[in-house]
């Protein structure tokens with residue numbers, strides 16, 4: 001597995017396993033399969049209600065803790081300084097871990113206007129060595145600029161909705177200017193429609209790869225961290241077999257051309 005170095009030098013696998021909308025027991029099974037296939041990075045959240053199942057799979061795998069990279073996130077009702085510290089305690093307890101590798105604010109929730117104080121709690125957890133890196137999710141240029149202006153630690157990463165039909169060029173450029181990694185959620189466009197586009201099958205056919213593998217490879221070549229989700233063992237394996245081919249510049253451009261500003265999730269400027 002290839003890593004990227006986060007802005008504090010902590011290495012993070014460029015491809016991880018997402019478990020949104022996977023029930024606790026099923027998450028345990030899916031994470032077990034993913035670890036067997038070679039995934040080492042797992043993306044969960046308090047919202048997903050499967051931190052316990054993820055934790056059971058991690059422990060049962062016998063893989064040394066230092067070889068695993070675990071991300072979790074605090075939910076919108078856990079914003080605020082004290083609330084965020086408590087959120088972290090709850091997540092680590094459910095995961096059965098003392099530390100997590102990456103802790104994220106799930107949504108900026110600008111209406112609540114508490115993300116700056118929430119971030120200060122994450123800075124405290126980081127200073128105390130309870131988390132190896134801290135970051136955000138669904139932050140816009142506006143909310144990110146305010147965080148950078150008013151707080152001390154630059155987020156290691158922003159996890160945002162990103163797939164060929166929502167390529168997020170402006171945010172990716174902003175991240176690059178500030179040394180913030182870009183992590184793509186719903187990297188496969190949730191499988192809805194995107195993977196059926198003929199151009200992806202046509203490109204894949206020339207490399208002996210599926211549409212999903214072509215899309216994941218496009219992300220990797222842009223420099224994105226990706227966390228595809230599946231509960232189907234054959235797809236879990238398929239989604240990690242993307243490090244043995246390289247898309248040409250022409251094929252990258254053909255996938256870039258699919259950008260339609262098509263959001264699948266809520267608008268982070270108003271959500272929460």
Ligand code: NAD
Pocket residue numbers: 017018019020021043044106137138159160184185186187188189190191192195212213227228229230231235236238239265
């Ligand atoms: P995804 O883009 O990873 O798509 C997953 C779906 O695509 C699967 O349910 C399946 O239907 C299909 N699929 C997966 N592999 C396939 C394959 N090889 N061939 C054909 N179809 C395939 O969508 P996602 O689950 O929304 O996103 C991935 C992860 O991102 C989540 O599990 C979660 O960890 C994270 N996420 C974060 C946020 C956030 O707000 N931070 C929001 C959504 C998702």
